[in-house]
Amino acid sequence: MAKNRLEHQVQIQLVQEQERSYPEVAFSVPEEAESIEVQYRYEKNDRSVVDLGLRSPDRIIGWSGGARNGFQIGLEKATPGYLAGPIHPGEWAVLLGAYRVPDEGILVEVEITITLKHPHWLKGDLHAHTVHSDGSYTVSEALASCREKGLDFLALTDHNTASQNRFSVAQEETLLLIPGVEMTSYKGHANLLGHPDALTDFRVLTPEAAAKELRQAQEKGALVSLNHPFCPDCPWELGFDVPFDAIEVWNGPWRELNETAVAWWQQRLAEGQRIVAVGGSDTHRDDPFVRHGVPTAHVYVAEETVAAVLDAVRRGAVVLSMGPDDAFITLTADGVGVGDELEAAPGRDDVELLITIRGAQGDRVSLWSNHGLEQEWTVEGGERNLVCRMPADRLFYRVEARRYLLEWDLEVMTCLTNPVYIAQGTVGESV
Numbered sequence: 001m002a003k004n005r006l007e008h009q010v011q012i013q014l015v016q017e018q019e020r021s022y023p024e025v026a027f028s029v030p031e032e033a034e035s036i037e038v039q040y041r042y043e044k045n046d047r048s049v050v051d052l053g054l055r056s057p058d059r060i061i062g063w064s065g066g067a068r069n070g071f072q073i074g075l076e077k078a079t080p081g082y083l084a085g086p087i088h089p090g091e092w093a094v095l096l097g098a099y100r101v102p103d104e105g106i107l108v109e110v111e112i113t114i115t116l117k118h119p120h121w122l123k124g125d126l127h128a129h130t131v132h133s134d135g136s137y138t139v140s141e142a143l144a145s146c147r148e149k150g151l152d153f154l155a156l157t158d159h160n161t162a163s164q165n166r167f168s169v170a171q172e173e174t175l176l177l178i179p180g181v182e183m184t185s186y187k188g189h190a191n192l193l194g195h196p197d198a199l200t201d202f203r204v205l206t207p208e209a210a211a212k213e214l215r216q217a218q219e220k221g222a223l224v225s226l227n228h229p230f231c232p233d234c235p236w237e238l239g240f241d242v243p244f245d246a247i248e249v250w251n252g253p254w255r256e257l258n259e260t261a262v263a264w265w266q267q268r269l270a271e272g273q274r275i276v277a278v279g280g281s282d283t284h285r286d287d288p289f290v291r292h293g294v295p296t297a298h299v300y301v302a303e304e305t306v307a308a309v310l311d312a313v314r315r316g317a318v319v320l321s322m323g324p325d326d327a328f329i330t331l332t333a334d335g336v337g338v339g340d341e342l343e344a345a346p347g348r349d350d351v352e353l354l355i356t357i358r359g360a361q362g363d364r365v366s367l368w369s370n371h372g373l374e375q376e377w378t379v380e381g382g383e384r385n386l387v388c389r390m391p392a393d394r395l396f397y398r399v400e401a402r403r404y405l406l407e408w409d410l411e412v413m414t415c416l417t418n419p420v421y422i423a424q425g426t427v428g429e430s431v
Contacts, residue, residue, distance in 0.1 A: 004118040006030070010110045012096070014050065019101040024055075024093035025110050033087040034303055035077075037113040038094055039070035048106050051097025054082060057090035065097065070111075076176055076305050084171035117303045123296045123324050124153030124176070124309070127191060127227065127248065127280020133158035133182075136285035139167045142292065145283075147174050149293045150324050153309055155280070157191050159184040165196040176306050182227065183213065188236035189227040190214065190244070191280075194310045198222035210238040218243055223310050225278055227251065230260040246313060250279030250295045250320050254412035262400075262416070269396055269419060270370040276316040276339070277418055296324045300337065315339040316418040322403075327359045327414040331399050333422065341421040344392045351422065355386040355399055363401040363414050369394040396421045 010025050029036070042050055053063035054071070062082025064071060071079035078084035094110055129135035130142055137145065139156065146154045153176035156164040165179035179196040182189055185204045192198035198217040204210040214224050224244045228251040229236035249261040268275050279295040298319040299312035312318065316339030321328050332354045336342040344351060357365060360379040365386070367374045371394060377386060379401070390397065396419035403414045 004116045006114040006116070008110075008112040008114075010112070012108050012110065014096070014098050014101050014106040014108060016101045016103050016105060018098045021098050023096045023098060025096065025112075026091055026093045027112050027114075029087060029089050029092050029114060030116070031089045032117045033089070033114050034117045035072060035074040035115045036087060036092070037070065037072040037115075039111045040094070040096075040108060041069070042106050042108045047100060047102040049100040050106060050108055051095075051099055053095035053097065055093050055095055057088060057092065060095075063095070066099070072173075074304055076171055077173060078171045079173050119300060119302055121298050121319075122152040122176075122301050122304065122309060123293070123298045123321075124151045124155070124178075125281050125283070125292050126155045126178075126193070126225070126278055126297045126313075127157050127182070127251070127282045128154060128292060129158050129182075129282070129284045130156065130164055132156075132161055132164035134284060137283070139164060142283075143172060143175055143177075145292045149291075151293050151296070152176060152304070153178060153306070154292070155180045155191070155193055157182040157193070157280075160199065160202040162197045162199065168196060176304065176309060178306050178309065180222075183217075184234075185210075185238075187238050188229070189234055190236075191225040191227055191248070192217040192222040193225065193313075194306065195220045195222040204238065207239045207242060211242040214243045218245075223313060227280075228257060228261070228282070230257045230264070232257065246276040246278045248279060249277045250413070250416065252282050253289045253294060254322070258413065262413070266368065269398075270372075272370075272395060274316070274419075274421065276313060276318065277320065277416065278313060278318055279320040279416075293324045295320045295322060296326075298328065300339075312339070318418050320416045322412065322414045325359065327357065327361070327363055327401050327403070329358075329365070329399050329401060329415045329417055330356045331397065331417045331420055333397060333420040336420055338398075338418045338420055341423050343423040348392045350389045351392045353386075353388050353390055353397060355388075356383065357386065357401070358383045360384070360401060360414070361403060363403045364411075365399065365401045368398050368400065369396060392422060394422050 051065045054061040064081045155178040157180040158164045168177040168179040180193040181199045225246040227248045300317040301308040333342045333351045366376045398419040399417045401415040404411045
């Protein structure tokens with residue numbers, strides 16, 4: 001059993017005298033719980049009917065009767081019929097409704113799994129559209145599409161409107177919904193994420209007007225990402241001196257506009273700027289190439305909430321991949337992960353990099369720093385760990401993977417990590 005999971009298995013024998021009553025299966029919830037999952041089993045027939053529900057120390061949290069075999073509640077996600085929200089410590093109980101109990105009784109098996117808050121990866125899409133602007137998906141259809149692909153979160157980023165965000169206030173069974181809007185002007189596009197009504201006026205045609213609008217959005221708590229900055233149809237023409245939190249270097253399937261964006265980003269990193277790279281599908285409708293989760297944004301969160309997702313993006317704890325189940329790479333330098341800074345000790349000559357790769361298919365994996373391309377490997381399937389010692393005098397290290405597609409005669413990006421930064425100033429100095 002994982003250290004962050006507590007599991008309880010209980011058998012309870014219901015007797016006929018308990019018919020039309022509500023027996024409880026009590027269990028204790030510790031501090032820092034992230035989710036509770038309950039499953040129950042009994043021999044179902046016309047004579048045996050047992051309903052299901054949940055109570056916290058304070059109130060009834062949900063009731064599904066005999067319609068479900070289980071449920072899950074989280075901080076911001078819950079099975080329909082149950083309430084998401086803070087999971088307070090104390091004595092909780094699974095509610096059993098003994099609706100019909102035969103003379104011989106009913107043996108009910110209850111499984112309770114409590115997951116504690118712990119750092120882990122979530123995967124989702126940070127850029128998508130619906131019928132609330134020029135997309136053809138309803139919000140429900142977009143959610144269904146993301147669920148099918150195994151995503152954990154979806155940002156609603158319709159053009160210049162907030163009406164789609166009315167759906168984001170409702171807890172959803174399997175997805176975190178991030179409220180957002182794509183500020184769409186004739187001079188460029190930007191996503192404002194995390195606030196249900198972040199945009200005041202999209203008609204920004206000068207850098208000054210853009211800076212004012214984006215600053216107002218940040219003051220409301222929104223995360224600002226400049227979208228597809230080198231798209232030939234709608235590039236960002238308002239300069240990079242405006243307030244922003246991230247750059248969308250990967251928009252939809254891999255193509256030249258993304259290649260240009262990554263090259264621009266690499267140059268800024270080499271100059272000493274710390275810019276978070278993000279990606280999103282920009283899905284509008286059913287399409288063979290533009291699909292939810294292409295690319296997938298993997299974010300390293302402390303808990304499964306919208307705020308934690310946005311915090312991870314702000315920190316740069318983001319890895320982009322070609323799809324939710326495609327190549328995925330993590331990078332650490334002396335145990336410090338992407339988006340964070342390693343403070344190298346004075347006099348330190350090198351650092352140990354650990355590159356963990358899953359799902360590669362003959363991918364060309366490359367290690368980059370402010371000195372440019374440092375090393376390359378060709379990696380096949382399965383999981384592989386690459387360990388190497390590299391100079392400590394770099395500003396950062398990051399990893400990307402590319403794959404040659406024979407049928408298209410094309411090399412595409414399959415995974416891209418944000419940097420691990422190296423603190424400078426003390427490295428190499430004498431003690």
